[in-house]
Amino acid sequence: MRLEVDWTRCDGHGLCAQLLPEAIWLDEHGFPVLREREMGEGFAELRDARRAVAACPVLALRLERSTAHAR
Numbered sequence: 622m623r624l625e626v627d628w629t630r631c632d633g634h635g636l637c638a639q640l641l642p643e644a645i646w647l648d649e650h651g652f653p654v655l656r657e658r659e660m661g662e663g664f665a666e667l668r669d670a671r672r673a674v675a676a677c678p679v680l681a682l683r684l685e686r687s688t689a690h691a692r
């Protein structure tokens with residue numbers, strides 16, 4: 622699983638970075654920067670990522686299956 626941001630929705634208030642600081646940072650403008658590493662099913666981090674997704678006030682953050690973004 623991998624975190625993705627819909628930039629057309631994100632308002633840059635940074636709630637996601639507060640909830641998941643190990644995977645999301647804020648840039649100098651307050652917009653999220655996502656860590657590239659995958660999140661494995663069953664890890665506590667994935668549970669926390671789901672919480673961050675649910676907490677995004679504009680539904681800009683989502684978890685996507687990594688295979689959809691294979692290069």
Ligand code: SF4
Pocket residue numbers: 626630631632633634635636637638651652653676677678679680681682
């Ligand atoms: S919580 Fe949602 S709107 Fe706020 S910075 Fe994160 S992705 Fe953007």
